[in-house]
Amino acid sequence: MSKKPKSMMRRIHGMMFKLPLMITCEQFEDFILAYLEDDLPKRQKMLFEIHLKMCRECREYLEAYRTSIELAKDAFTPDDANLPDEVPEDLVKAVLAARDT
Amino acid sequence: MASSFSPDQKKAEDDAEVQSLRDGDLRATETFVRNHAPWMLALARRILKDEAQAEDAVQNAFASVFQNLDSFEGRSAPKTWIHKIVVNQALMLLRKRNRLQEEPIDDLMPVFDENGCRFEDPWTVLETPETIFQQSQAQKHISALIDQLPDAYRVVLILRDIEEMSTADVADALSLSEANVKVRLHRARAALKRLLEPLLRGDAI
Ligand SMILES: [Zn+2]
Numbered sequence: 598m599s600k601k602p603k604s605m606m607r608r609i610h611g612m613m614f615k616l617p618l619m620i621t622c623e624q625f626e627d628f629i630l631a632y633l634e635d636d637l638p639k640r641q642k643m644l645f646e647i648h649l650k651m652c653r654e655c656r657e658y659l660e661a662y663r664t665s666i667e668l669a670k671d672a673f674t675p676d677d678a679n680l681p682d683e684v685p686e687d688l689v690k691a692v693l694a695a696r697d698t
Numbered sequence: 699m700a701s702s703f704s705p706d707q708k709k710a711e712d713d714a715e716v717q718s719l720r721d722g723d724l725r726a727t728e729t730f731v732r733n734h735a736p737w738m739l740a741l742a743r744r745i746l747k748d749e750a751q752a753e754d755a756v757q758n759a760f761a762s763v764f765q766n767l768d769s770f771e772g773r774s775a776p777k778t779w780i781h782k783i784v785v786n787q788a789l790m791l792l793r794k795r796n797r798l799q800e801e802p803i804d805d806l807m808p809v810f811d812e813n814g815c816r817f818e819d820p821w822t823v824l825e826t827p828e829t830i831f832q833q834s835q836a837q838k839h840i841s842a843l844i845d846q847l848p849d850a851y852r853v854v855l856i857l858r859d860i861e862e863m864s865t866a867d868v869a870d871a872l873s874l875s876e877a878n879v880k881v882r883l884h885r886a887r888a889a890l891k892r893l894l895e896p897l898l899r900g901d902a903i
Pocket residue numbers: 621622625648652653654655656816
């Protein structure tokens with residue numbers, strides 16, 4: 598990701614996020630996990646959602662963040678139907694031998 | 699283990715399974731091992747990223763299951779109980795390799811300016827999982843990216859997001875506070891988002 602020279606828009610954001618009912622992107626970042634788990638107190642949830650409406654960067658960031666969780670789940674989800682039935686015979690033997698003694 | 703039985707039938711079946719294990723019925727034991735080993739191995743592999751160690755973890759887990767049969771009270775399904783045991787055995791091996799130290803992943807964290815404003819390149823394209831998984835290598839590629847995360851974060855992501863364990867259970871398994879688990883989970887997800895970014899922006903694998 599490239600750090601572009603500070604644009605006018607960025608300066609305006611910087612000032613705007615200091616106004617009442619505004620949080621910065623950095624504060625927004627700290628709320629994400631609790632927000633997704635519906636664990637934020639009412640007022641913080643409201644602040645979070647206001648920021649989400651006003652900030653393109655955080656809105657797109659959150660979308661990508663959510664999608665990557667989905668991707669991880671889909672790529673790795675324990676799916677018993679897809680499991681190979683093959684169990685290494687050595688392993689079965691070792692387990693049974695240990696059980697037998 | 700998709701089963702079309704009613705919960706009561708399932709429970710009765712589970713109880714019978716555990717009872718025949720307690721009785722030391724060798725044939726029942728073998729069936730039990732063959733039934734459960736595949737998912738136990740898959741779980742241990744995900745945590746350990748190493749076939750031989752995964753097999754060790756599963757072997758240890760079975761030993762622990764057999765040793766503790768008497769204390770299994772049937773309040774949860776056997777699979778839930780065994781799941782916990784496999785996780786603990788795998789984590790124990792991971793710890794032995796000293797791989798659970800917290801490592802910096804600052805390079806993969808989001809970037810802010812001095813006003814706390816986020817740097818985020820515009821997302822003209824955000825692919826959906828459906829389109830991404832149309833590429834045959836997607837699953838492999840994503841697993842490999844998850845494997846790139848430092849273990850201290852990777853394990854939390856796997857246990858919470860993929861195995862869907864509760865924060866409390868993960869905290870317990872890793873001897874961390876719940877707050878610490880949450881911080882690590884968020885960092886792991888943020889880092890993974892960075893690693894997945896080319897894919898999400900539509901680059902071919
Ligand atoms: Zn923002």
